[in-house]
Amino acid sequence: MTTEAKPGSRERLLEAAARLTYRDGVGIGVDALCKAARVSKRSMYQLFESKDELLAASLEEGAAAFVAGLLPGTDDDRTPRERILYVFDQLESQANAPDFLGCRYLTAQIELKDNNHPASRVAHQIKGNLTSFFRAEAERGGAGDPDLLARQLILVFDGASARVGIKADTPAGLIAPTVATLLEAAGMR
């Protein structure tokens, strides 16, 4: 007799995977994930092909919140420059939280060390969308080299996330002036 996984098991597994991999790293074991989610291993493997697939699904599941927490609405009247600055203001307040350990998509990719891992592919895509946002605003705002500016902005996003995440620096007085300098050099005043 095959029993089906109980309602809510999938959601609890996704939540546990997101929370525990962020806190402890992608090496977290299946036992710990199932225990935290109060789901049997049998149920987990009914719902997800593997731990790798669970991890990928949990990163994917977090994408909407990631975007909502960083990007301005599409219907506001901010200028492209202000829309870019908005993202970094949001990063700064998120990075000030005591449990901030860096951008989860960056840390997952660093830890996995494998671009073909399903979770790396998801993370790569989600961060690529953020770079595309920067690229589009840079172009709308008349940046001299929108490609370069977008690469610089995502570099600052990841560099600041990483350094604040390891407690090597704080966001204050670092992120905003660096972004302002790059925008200015690109001709986006």
Place this chain on the structure above:
Amino acid sequence: MTTEAKPGSRERLLEAAARLTYRDGVGIGVDALCKAARVSKRSMYQLFESKDELLAASLEEGAAAFVAGLLPGTDDDRTPRERILYVFDQLESQANAPDFLGCRYLTAQIELKDNNHPASRVAHQIKGNLTSFFRAEAERGGAGDPDLLARQLILVFDGASARVGIKADTPAGLIAPTVATLLEAAGMR
């Protein structure tokens, strides 16, 4: 009867720890490290109190090569600006290697997620020395705000290392123009 660890065991363990943690992450097991170093676990624990201490020692052991690979000699006649650019030229060539997975001190700290881990403390110190180098050159070169410039330069160092390490970007046309913009804004022409 206590047998002592054979000569060379310590060096082989340090080399294996450096190589395997960089390639596979700090979660690599003691068994794998001992096997790669051709050292018994008993010998390993004679030489190092714990895997954590072995990891810390391997990062410490790599510090001289890290510095030698990045920093200009103390006796050259480069200007402060040129000395800073030299570091990023070196980073760019290192980051172009196919097995580059980012700065080992940054990735170790991200993976360990614990500032009090002995290896995190070593990594923090070694990267702090690089920031101090930037700070000293910024001051010598007349930067308007040497503290800010040093923080920006190490942010670019870590951001570029991380993004190139996960294959999200390439160093070419990114690192050099970004550093040049920051130096210029700081008044270091």
